[in-house]
Structure formats: C-alpha cells, structure tokens
Amino acid sequence: MLTLFFVDDLPTTVGQIYEFDNEDANHAVRVLRMKAGDLFMLSDGQGSWSQVKAFAVKKKSLEVEVMASGFQEALPTTITVVQALPKSDRAKEAIELLTEAGVDRIVPWQASRSIGKVSEKFSVTAREASKQSRRLRIPEVTDIATTQQICEAIKLSDLAIVFHESTTTKLSDAISSHNVASLLVIIGPEGGITPTELDQFVEAGAKVALMGRPILRSAHAGIAAVAAISALLKVW
Template identity: 60%
Template sequence: MLTLFFVEDLPTTVGATYEFDNEDANHAIRVLRMSTGTIFNLSDGNGSWAQVQVLTVAKKSMQVKVLETGRQDPLDTHFTVIQAIPKGDRIKESIEMCTEGGADRIVMWKAARSIGKSDDKIEKLQTTAREASKQSRRFRIPEVIGVAATNAVVDQIAQADLAIVFHESATMKVSELVVPGCKKVAIIIGPEGGLTEDEIDTFAAAGAKVALMGRPVLRSAHAGLAALSAVNTALSVW
C-alpha cells in the first residue's frame, strides 16, 4: 500500500503539478529518502485523495505530478469511542489505537476514577490522530473532542443506535448484544480504576448495553481497539 501524507490544499486535477512543501514533505525527503519517480498518496483527511509521482526533489520540498484522484466514502457504520482519560502517555496511546481500529470520533471523558488530564491536550491529541491515520493509511482523520462530563456521555448514548459499555462484571458477550444493521455505534471505555456502579447504572438507564470484553482485563488505553475489533466483526464491517 502506498505511503500517505496529508495536505490542506489537495490537488484534484489529473496531470497537474503540485508543490508538496509541508512538514510531511520534509519527512518524506529526510527520513523516507523519497526520490524522483516515487509514487505516494496525498489526502485532505476528509476522504479525498490524490495519487502523485515525484518529479523533482529540493531540500525541504518536492514537485509532484497528479496521476489519479478520488474520494473514499465513509463506512455505513459510524463509530464513536468514549474513552475515559488514561494517565500519562497512555492518552496518546489510546488515540493511536482507536484511530487504527477505525473510530470516527474519539471523545475524551472525565470519568469519576480518571486520574489523567487532557483539558489542554486536545489539539495535540488531534495531531496524534492525524499521525496514526497516516500510519494506518486512512483517508479520513477521526475527530478528537472533549473533555466530556458524564452527562455528555449520556447524550452520546441517546444519539446512538447501539451503545456498549465494557466492564469486567458483565455477563453478556458482544456477540449477544450487537444488533445487525446499526449505523451509529458508541463504545464506552472506563478508566484504569474501573467504572463506578453509579456510572454503569447511569449508562444502562440511558440505554447502553453492558458487555464483557473477555477474560483478560485490558489496560484502558488498549481496550478501545479491542472493543472496536469485536464490534466491527460482530456487525460484519470487518
């Protein structure tokens, strides 16, 4: 699969030349050692893409020719991951994994037992999602929003066709709860210290299903990817 970079001014005319000169271009030249003739993809992060070929390489930029353009439509199923804020660098790790797992929106949630903080990091976390999208060859960068309070999570549940809260005390499996044909799915991941009983009761009362992810208890930062994998499979998206 071709290497992917994001640009704000995506070229859309086949045969046109384009000056690729942002930070990604510098990375392509200095780290990836791209040279004349190399073919790669550019995207605006909203689904549109252009396949280009390098014509000339300068110190920090390159001139490319547009070979093909197109647009990748979103999947029929829209995934929102509501992630309780992990501590330290695991915040970034959770964004990377949810992006690679196919999340369309990632909501950072201040759960009762969250000890991490992300109030001043949303812009940086959006950059993390952008970088993870390049790595996973996604033409659509997920939106990172927050910080949400618990009542905002209840609102997210109300907007979803299917909302699942993952908790180790649950007795129902994902395969027993997923309803085929769901278009809007919300996945709620608790913090390292676990969800409180009040949070579980509140989400269940709002219409969320409480599901068991499996016997192993995952780190909060890793659980989003596992949950996305399970639900994508149950819905036959994967």
C-alpha cells in the first residue's frame, strides 16, 4: 500500500502539478528519502484522495503530478468513543489505537477516577496515527466532556454501550439490531466507572456490557470494544 500524507489544499485534477511543501513533505524528503518517480497518496483527511508521482525533489519539498483521484465514502455507522483519561503516555496510546480501529470521533472524558489530563497534542496524535494506518479520514478529537454531556450524547445515539466488569450481560447480547447509524462506546478509567456514573449512563439510555473475562487496561479496551462491535454490526 502506498505511503499516505495529508495536505490542506489537495490537488484533484489528473495531470495537475502540485508543490508538496508542508511538514509531511519535509519528512518524505529527509526521512523517507523519496525520489523522482516514487508514487504516494495525498489526502485532505476527510475522504478525498489523490495518487501522485514525484518528479522533482527539493531540499524540503517535492513537485508531484496527480495520477488519479477519488473519494472514499464514510461507513454507514458513525462510531464515537468516550475515553476516560489515563496517564499521558497511556492517553496517547489510546488515541493511536482508537484511530487505527477506525473510530470517527474520540471524546476525552474527565471521569471521577481519571488521572490523566487533556493534551493539545491529541489531535496531532490522531493525524499521525491516521497516516500510519492509511486511513483517509482523520478522527475528530473533541474537547474534554463532562459526565452530563456524555449523558446527552447517549440520548442522541442509536446505540450506546458502556463497558463495566460488574455486569453479566455479554456484548453479543447487548446488541439486538444491525441498523445502527450512530454508535457511542464508553470506556472507563483504570480505577473504574463509579456506581453514580454508571447509574447516570443507564438512566440516559446506555446499555451495560461485559468485555470478556480478562480486564483490559483503559487505553486498550477501546480498540477491543470497537473491533468486537464492528464485527457484530457487520461494519467490518
């Protein structure tokens, strides 16, 4: 698969000559050692893409020609993951894994037992992980949300699932329909979701499910949840 980079002013006309000169271009020249004749992909991060061929390599940029272009439609199910904030390194890892899983929106949550803090670099992490995983749509990373805001989001979702070790309900039993346009997944902190928070989510309409027998780290639980639900909903 061709290497992917993001640009703000994506060229889409076949035969068009384009000056690729942002930070990604600098990386392509200095780190990846791209040369004339190399093919790679450019995207606007919102589904549009162009396959380009380099024909002139400069100190920090490349001149390329557009060989083909197109648009990748979004999947029928929009997936939002509410991620309670773990410690800084774990938070970055969670953003990377959720991006690789194909999540559309990541909502950092300052749960009662959260120990991490929101970083302005979360969006950068999502962008870099999108390049690594060759996804043409960069997930949105929102501002930190309160428990009340998450309850409101639950009410607006077709299906909201909160994972908690206290329940005996299997994930497969919590999903009764494949017709889900808006999915919300809630992942708690390392210290667990408090009984009060869980009651609020259930009252707002969320289903509580068990994610197997092993207890995953908060940063790892999201990708496991999204993978399982995507398979059950036939998104994958």
